[in-house]
Amino acid sequence: xxxxxxxLSGAPKRDYFSYLLVTAAFxxxxxxxxxxxLSKQMQGLLVPVxxxxxxxxxxxxxxxxxxxxxxxxxxxxSLGAFSxxxxxxxxxxxxxxxxxxxxxxxxxxAVVAAFAGFLIGLPVLRLRGDYLAIVTLxxxxxxxxxxxxxxxxxxxxxxxxxxxxxxDKTVADLDLAEGGVAIIKGAQGAVGTKTxxxxxxxxxxxxxxxxxxxxxxxxxxxxxxxxxxxxxxxxESVGVxxxxxxxxxxxxxxxxxxxAGALYGLNFSMxxxxxxxxxxxxxxxVFVVLGGLGNMLGSIIAATVLYILPEALRGLQDYRxxxxxxxxxxxxxxxxxxKVRNLFLRIIPKRKSAExxxxx
Amino acid sequence: xxKYTKIIALLLCLAMAVCVxxxxxxxxxxxxxxxxxxxxxxxxxxxxxxxxxxxxxxxxTGGAAIYGNAAKNGxxxxxxxxxxxxxxxxxxxxxxxxxxxxxxxxxxxxxVDWGVQVIVGPITTKPAVAVSAEAYADRIFCLTPSASSTxxxxxxxxxxxxxxxxxxxxxxxxxxxxxxxxxxxxxVIYKNDDAYSQGIRDTFVAEAEAKGLTVAYExxxxxxxxxxxxxxxxxxxxxxxxxxxxxxxYEPASVILKQAADIDYAPVxxxxxxxxxxxxxxxxxxxxxxxxxxxxxxSADDPDAADFVAAYQEAYNEVPNQFAADGYDAxxxxxxxxxxxGCTADMSAADICEKLVAxxxxxxxxxxxGDGMTWDASGAVSKAPMAVVIKDGVYxxx
Numbered sequence: 079x080x081x082x083x084x085x086l087s088g089a090p091k092r093d094y095f096s097y098l099l100v101t102a103a104f105x106x107x108x109x110x111x112x113x114x115x116l117s118k119q120m121q122g123l124l125v126p127v128x129x130x131x132x133x134x135x136x137x138x139x140x141x142x143x144x145x146x147x148x149x150x151x152x153x154x155x156s157l158g159a160f161s162x163x164x165x166x167x168x169x170x171x172x173x174x175x176x177x178x179x180x181x182x183x184x185x186x187x188a189v190v191a192a193f194a195g196f197l198i199g200l201p202v203l204r205l206r207g208d209y210l211a212i213v214t215l216x217x218x219x220x221x222x223x224x225x226x227x228x229x230x231x232x233x234x235x236x237x238x239x240x241x242x243x244x245x246d247k248t249v250a251d252l253d254l255a256e257g258g259v260a261i262i263k264g265a266q267g268a269v270g271t272k273t274x275x276x277x278x279x280x281x282x283x284x285x286x287x288x289x290x291x292x293x294x295x296x297x298x299x300x301x302x303x304x305x306x307x308x309x310x311x312x313x314e315s316v317g318v319x320x321x322x323x324x325x326x327x328x329x330x331x332x333x334x335x336x337x338a339g340a341l342y343g344l345n346f347s348m349x350x351x352x353x354x355x356x357x358x359x360x361x362x363x364v365f366v367v368l369g370g371l372g373n374m375l376g377s378i379i380a381a382t383v384l385y386i387l388p389e390a391l392r393g394l395q396d397y398r399x400x401x402x403x404x405x406x407x408x409x410x411x412x413x414x415x416x417k418v419r420n421l422f423l424r425i426i427p428k429r430k431s432a433e434x435x436x437x438x
Numbered sequence: 439x440x441k442y443t444k445i446i447a448l449l450l451c452l453a454m455a456v457c458v459x460x461x462x463x464x465x466x467x468x469x470x471x472x473x474x475x476x477x478x479x480x481x482x483x484x485x486x487x488x489x490x491x492x493x494x495x496x497x498x499t500g501g502a503a504i505y506g507n508a509a510k511n512g513x514x515x516x517x518x519x520x521x522x523x524x525x526x527x528x529x530x531x532x533x534x535x536x537x538x539x540x541x542x543x544x545x546x547x548x549x550v551d552w553g554v555q556v557i558v559g560p561i562t563t564k565p566a567v568a569v570s571a572e573a574y575a576d577r578i579f580c581l582t583p584s585a586s587s588t589x590x591x592x593x594x595x596x597x598x599x600x601x602x603x604x605x606x607x608x609x610x611x612x613x614x615x616x617x618x619x620x621x622x623x624x625x626v627i628y629k630n631d632d633a634y635s636q637g638i639r640d641t642f643v644a645e646a647e648a649k650g651l652t653v654a655y656e657x658x659x660x661x662x663x664x665x666x667x668x669x670x671x672x673x674x675x676x677x678x679x680x681x682x683x684x685x686x687x688y689e690p691a692s693v694i695l696k697q698a699a700d701i702d703y704a705p706v707x708x709x710x711x712x713x714x715x716x717x718x719x720x721x722x723x724x725x726x727x728x729x730x731x732x733x734x735x736x737s738a739d740d741p742d743a744a745d746f747v748a749a750y751q752e753a754y755n756e757v758p759n760q761f762a763a764d765g766y767d768a769x770x771x772x773x774x775x776x777x778x779x780g781c782t783a784d785m786s787a788a789d790i791c792e793k794l795v796a797x798x799x800x801x802x803x804x805x806x807x808g809d810g811m812t813w814d815a816s817g818a819v820s821k822a823p824m825a826v827v828i829k830d831g832v833y834x835x836x
Contacts, residue, residue: 122547126540223660226631242630248640266633269567269589347571348539348589350564352631352661389544392533399499 093292096375100288104281111277123389128280129155129342130385134365134377135287136334140210141363142372143295144327145307146203147211149359150218154332156354157194158187158339160225163268166344167261168232176274183274184283184340191336194221195329203324206310210328218359225351226265233258267350268343275345283341284378287334291374294330303327368409380409489527490783490790492517492772493549494765495535495542495569496561502537504715509561509583509765511754515746516769526776527783528769535560539568546572554578555787556776556794558768561761563587563633570597577788579795581772583764586711587633591817595795598817600764600771600807601735604634607710608641608685610823611733615681615708616649618836623654625679625705627670627694629686630658638685638710654679664690667697675703684709688716695726706731714760717831730828735807736763737826737833743806760807767805774803 107124110116133155140148162183173179194217202213229240231252238252242264249260262268294300302323305313314320343349362381369380387405391398412418494513496506510532517530533549535542542565549557557573557580560566566585573580574594581598582590588605591597602610615624624646629635639656646653655677657670671694674682682698682705684691691713698704709716709732717724738747738757746766750758758766772794779797781790798813805811808821826833 117547117551119544119547119551122543219662223631226660263589263633265631265636266587266589267564270571270592273571346539346543346568348564348568350539350633353538353540389548392545392548395534396498 090296092375093288096288096292096378097285099375100281100284100378104277107277119389119392123386124277125275125280125341125345127382127385128277128284129338129345130362130365130381131284131378132280132287132334132338132341133362134369134381135284135291135374136331136338137362138366138369138372138374138377139291139294139327139331139334141366142370143300143307144303144324144331146324146328147208148214148331149211149356149363150214150216150221151335151362152354152356152358153214153218153221154191154194154335155339155342155358156218156221156225156351158184158191158336159343159349159354160228160262160268160339160351161190161336162187162340163271163343163349164230164232164237164261166274167259167268167271168237170272177276177279180274180276180279180341180344183344184279184337187340187343188333188336191339192329192333195332196325198332199325199328203328204321215356215359218354218356222351222355225262228262229260229264230262231258231260265350267348269348271344271347271349273345273347275341280341283337287337288374288378290330290334294327299323299326364406368406368413370413488525488783489529490555490776490781491529491531491553492556492558492769493552493554494530494532494561495545495549495557495559495565496532497537497565498532498534500536500538502562504759505584505761506534506537506561508759508761509559509768511750512746512758512762512765513558513583513769515749515753516766516773519749520769520773526773528773535562535565537562537565539565541565542569543572550576550578550787555783555785555790556581556772558583558765558772560585561765563590566590566597570594573597577791579787579791581768583768584761587637588818589633594817595815596791598771598798598813599819600768600805600811601711601819602821602823603818604637605641606818607733607823608638608643609645611638611683611685611708611710612642612645612649612651614733614823614825615683616646616651619681619706622680623652623678624681624683625655625657625674625677626653626683626685627657627659627667627674628684629660629664629690631660632686634712635686642683642685659690665693667694670694671697671701671703674705675701679705681706681708684713687712688714688719692716692719692722692726695730696723699726704729708732711735711760717828718757718759724831727828728830731825731836732828733823733825734760734833735821735824736760737824739832740806746806763806767803767807767811770805771801771803771811775801 111121133151137148137151140146165186166179166183169179198213198217202209227242229242229247229249229252231238231254233255235255238254240247240251249263252260302318305318306320306323310320365381365384366377369376388398388402391401394401494510496509497503498506498510517528521527531552533545535545542560546569557578559582560569561584563585566582567589570590574596577596579596581600583600586601586604588603591599626639628639643653655674657673684694684707691709695707707730709730711734713732714734716727747758750762775794775797778801779793781793799815803811811819811821813819825836827836
């Protein structure tokens with residue numbers, strides 16, 4: 079018992095290490111950027127990397143901690159992105175301060191994604207088996223088609239929304255007053271967004287995400303979720319409300335995905351619904367799996383490395399995707415091979431104790 | 439044993455590093471294709487007198503790769519021809535964007551790091567919209583061969599197009615049909631999750647209404663449903679449509695043609711520039727395309743294009759499509775514009791941009807995709823659309 083307690087009390091050390099590493103990386107990159115040492119290519123990658131890190135952390139909560147599979151996480155990102163863009167573009171005159179508008183947009187994106195997560199969780203989390211994977215997969219596809227049908231504009235009279243169900247409506251049907259702008263043009267996506275996302279904002283959201291996720295795992299609720307993952311029947315027998323705790327974890331996860339989406343959507347002047355397709359969901363899942371299920375720091379590192387890798391390999395032209403695939407396979411083999419793992423543990427002996435501390 | 443594993447690991451790491459660098463070298467050779475450029479890099483002077491760095495952004499891998507590669511190859515031929523002439527020289531580099539706006543911005547940033555002075559591209563619409571905002575802020579001149587949406591050029595003085603805008607194509611198609619098939623009922627089948635298809639459909643329907651054409655049926659499809667059109671084809675047949683307008687790329691169009699033939703439905707099929715390429719599509723019975731009409735700026739059978747087609751076939755073993763011609767024209771337009779504006783290679787990208795923006799509206803260029811191309815300050819091209827009909831497997835002017 080005392081041994082176990084010791085392990086638990088040792089765990090936050092690893093949390094502090096995660097915060098420290100992220101902060102150090104942020105300071106280093108900001109310093110490099112301030113000194114003009116960062117290429118434009120790298121500068122352009124900063125915000126997307128932040129978005130994918132948040133997505134990976136968010137999905138890791140569902141997959142690693144809750145033990146359920148979500149195959150449509152990009153759908154929640156999409157909801158966050160488009161609602162964030164609509165809010166930001168509508169408030170341009172009302173809230174001229176970029177930073178404040180970004181915060182409002184991200185908050186709205188998070189709420190919208192949380193609500194969608196709640197609606198989906200309501201029926202699905204009651205079931206046993208792979209239903210969450212099936213339903214989120216469908217959700218990702220449906221939300222793409224729904225946004226393709228959405229035409230949204232803003233003028234002095236407020237927000238105009240048309241749901242282009244039969245495919246015969248255009249931006250002209252919005253009846254925008256003089257000076258109004260179309261924000262989402264159906265299949266053409268959200269065009270002409272004023273980009274207000276910054277690396278600093280991305281860093282702050284990563285810290286918030288890390289704080290929420292890591293503390294959640296250590297909390298009473300988080301332990302209940304882990305107990306359900308490890309043995310549902312045993313957890314139920316001691317009176318853990320399975321539905322309630324799973325719902326809390328899943329809604330937190332989708333909220334974070336919504337925040338990542340809003341940050342992403344406001345980083346590009348053009349986003350379209352088909353960006354958030356099945357491939358993007360799987361990409362994030364790859365980050366989570368290669369980083370290690372339940373291992374938050376691993377997710378951060380995997381997302382960063384695997385996102386930057388194909389861009390850094392641009393010099394190889396046609397071979398770069400080939401190399402990327404080989405790297406994926408090698409990482410997978412290396413992290414799952416007991417011999418290689420032992421080798422790593424021998425080289426970094428400190429990790430041994432840390433490894434024992436995480437719930438596996 | 440412990441020591442051995444470490445040594446082996448080290449060796450493996452070294453081997454990997456060597457592989458990577460070897461591949462790097464090879465990749466480098468692939469990209470630096472121009473003779474003038476290799477000389478320049480040997481001397482260590484990046485831009486020799488009169489050597490401009492032009493970059494192309496397009497989908498070289500992924501679903502839209504045919505378009506990106508065609509434009510890349512077409513542009514390469516133009517670059518080689520211009521470099522052989524002497525005078526202004528081009529150093530040319532193509533970056534892949536996988537038809538993804540996010541990757542396209544990354545590709546753009548990579549080109550800026552490389553020191554690009556003028557950009558050809560992006561080839562496809564959504565990436566072009568994303569990059570245009572960046573290029574506008576950075577003041578880099580872009581000439582897109584084939585991104586046809588008005589969103590690409592709207593409110594951005596540095597963006598110019600070689601192709602028609604989507605509204606122009608829709609309007610021109612409706613005008614042509616109203617003139618040549620007056621009084622016949624029209625059906626439209628379009629892809630409603632695609633900016634290109636939706637954009638053309640919107641202006642087509644608006645213009646058709648203005649010209650008194652009746653649109654008897656409108657069918658939609660998406661990426662996911664682009665393999666079966668029996669519902670749409672049967673519906674246009676039962677609606678009695680005699681002209682079917684297909685504003686889409688050629689893959690879905692080929693399925694529609696096949697399924698219409700299966701139910702003995704033979705209206706006049708009318709396509710736009712995306713239909714170009716249907717005759718060379720693998721696994722498609724070209725006889726099904728007999729009688730199909732399309733608006734296209736380029737035909738490989740045009741005698742004016744014979745030299746280009748021959749050069750393209752020799753280099754890449756295939757008949758160039760319209761995207762290749764657009765890429766070729768884009769490089770020549772930049773060549774003419776640089777001369778007209780009196781730019782020199784030691785100017786910054788922003789200075790070149792200002793000069794080219796001023797020079798473009800004064801320019802008239804005869805290219806493969808149209809004679810007497812001119813531009814207004816908005817960036818849209820003005821050239822005569824050409825309607826062709828497919829007869830015996832070739833494009834014929836009706």
